[in-house]
Amino acid sequence: MIRSSRLDNGVQVLSENMPGVRSVSLGCWFKSGSRHEPADRNGITHFVEHMLFRGTSRRTPHQIAREIDAVGGLLNAFTSQEFCCLYSKIQGDKLPMALDLLADLLLNSSFAPDEIDKERRVIGQELHMVEENPEDRAHDLFNMLFWQGHGLGRPTAGTVEDLARFDRDTLVDWHRSRFTADRLMICAAGDVDHDDLVGQTRRLFDSLRAGELDMADPPPRARRQISVEWRELEQVHFCLGTAGLSQTHPDRFAAFVLNAILGGGMSSRLFQVIREQHGLAYAIHSGLNTYLDTGNLVVSGATAPSDWHAALRLTLEQLADLRAKPVDRDLLDDTRECLKGNLVLSLESTDNRMTRLARNEYYLGRQVDIDSVLDAFDRVSAEDVQRVACDMFRQDTLVLQLLGPVEDSVSAINDLLAFN
Incomplete structure (x- = not known):
């Protein structure tokens, strides 16, 4: 059964209970991706996504990893053209812990300068891997050609030159302005009770405020x-x-x-x-x-x-x-x-x-x-x-x-x- 609720601050909670399943997949989906970035901010959503795992006011990066590993769970994230999502898969009875962890990453990340520099190098290596993989490089070149400078065609992770421009203030400002309540969908499927999920979401995300939704630029017409x-x-x-x-x-x-x-x-x-x-x-x-x-x-x-x-x-x-x-x-x-x-x-x-x-x-x-x-x-x-x-x-x-x-x-x- 699928159920949906919307909190007073705009956060939407969706769940589907799957009888007989003992695990649950939980995702915090933000309606903001690389297509919503201006050209001079290309790759910033992906950079922020990486930084959310680099420590919070409550947990160090090692504590984040150890906490999810200790219960055999999975914790990861991705940025696409239209979404940024943090997600976890875990035993059903560990759902409150997983949601608390995701909320901490999203609301309390530190953006420590030394961690920013470290992650800049990590993403740089990710970009070099794509550059040196002909299949990936061909697809990146095709996307840039097809979409004619539109955000849909720019690399989700940006470029090495883009990464060099993002300092702490820029990353924090983007996080504050784009990771907002009105963009957030919290979705869970598996061993989940909807009312419990709504109650915990309200408690953990009540401080998250709404922003202004992006008006994505219309895509160009395809041409030869x-x-x-x-x-x-x-x-x-x-x-x-x-x-x-x-x-x-x-x-x-x-x-x-x-x-x-x-x-x-x-x-x-x-x-x-x-x-x-x-x-x-x-x-x-x-x-x-x-x-x-x-x-x-x-x-x-x-x-x-x-x-x-x-x-x-x-x-x-x-x-x-x-x-x-x-x-x-x-x-x-x-x-x-x-x-x-x-x-x-x-x-x-x-x-x-x-x-x-x-x-x-x-x-x-x-x-x-x-x-x-x-x-x-x-x-x-x-x-x-x-x-x-x-x-x-x-x-x-x-x-x-x-x-x-x-x-x-x-x-x-x-x-x-x-x-x-």
């Missing part, structure tokens, strides 16, 4: 772009993307089906054609990125330098084929059942249930019954998939990022980037 970063590598990494759909778009379920057919798994068209039939790539797949007001679909892979032309041509052929005719009925049925099965199996996880509470509330403003989602997949027709493919796979919105030993000119690559 090509970029190459030459690098001496053994492979050419590529990301080919186009405009997608938002989390609330009525065609989103057809888009999920389309993506699964195109590159969602080992039986997908891209995997079967590019890897199994032609042996051009070890990994090839497509993925949907869906946000509050926009989205995209991205095909990514890596080939030998002599093979990327062929891989790109075969990918474009699949896009053209999905536009040209409806998919086979048996394939449609199998894909819908696959997506439905993945969803149902995911619901056995308290983590996924907790995440679903937050995402439904943020994107839809309500909780959605599982059966209604399954029904929505069942209603997707072959004609729906073809129509969405025609809307998404367009010459004027294709964006291509290449990374590796690419000798072709952008003009020559532009001639390759065509389908009927």
Whole structure:
């Protein structure tokens, strides 16, 4: 059973009790992510997230780690384009301890100058890891290219140059202005009593004040772009993307089906054609990125330098084929059942249930019954998939990022980037 309550200061509490489960996943979700940062503050939310674990007025960093380890629990956090979340997974009877710990991190973090300098170095190493991983680097370059300077395209962790600008006052001010009551959703799934959770949340977070909600800049319209970063590598990494759909778009379920057919798994068209039939790539797949007001679909892979032309041509052929005719009925049925099965199996996880509470509330403003989602997949027709493919796979919105030993000119690559 899902229940929701809102405290006087604006904090929202959502819970789902799962009978027979002895653990609970607990998350403090703030409706503020990297897309809400101005360009000169890129990466600051992620930096603040790291600093929340570097000691409070009540606990040292070692005490934080030892307290959660002592009960076999998990404590972690992440920053994405639209959220910053601190979360824990723990035995149900240890929920009060976990919420007290999360509240302490969020409300009483010290932001000690020596810890800031230490964490700046840690995040710097994280950035170097991404820079030196060709697959990650290709995706970062693609995002910057696709989103044309918008916050959705800037790296969540910022850059080394960004990190150098953030002093203690800047971090504390950002924490105070963005980690506010009106942005906070406290979500729990598993062995949880809603009334107890509300009572403890009220006691721990009563001092948290509201702020002003971010008005995110509208995303740009996708337009045809090509970029190459030459690098001496053994492979050419590529990301080919186009405009997608938002989390609330009525065609989103057809888009999920389309993506699964195109590159969602080992039986997908891209995997079967590019890897199994032609042996051009070890990994090839497509993925949907869906946000509050926009989205995209991205095909990514890596080939030998002599093979990327062929891989790109075969990918474009699949896009053209999905536009040209409806998919086979048996394939449609199998894909819908696959997506439905993945969803149902995911619901056995308290983590996924907790995440679903937050995402439904943020994107839809309500909780959605599982059966209604399954029904929505069942209603997707072959004609729906073809129509969405025609809307998404367009010459004027294709964006291509290449990374590796690419000798072709952008003009020559532009001639390759065509389908009927």
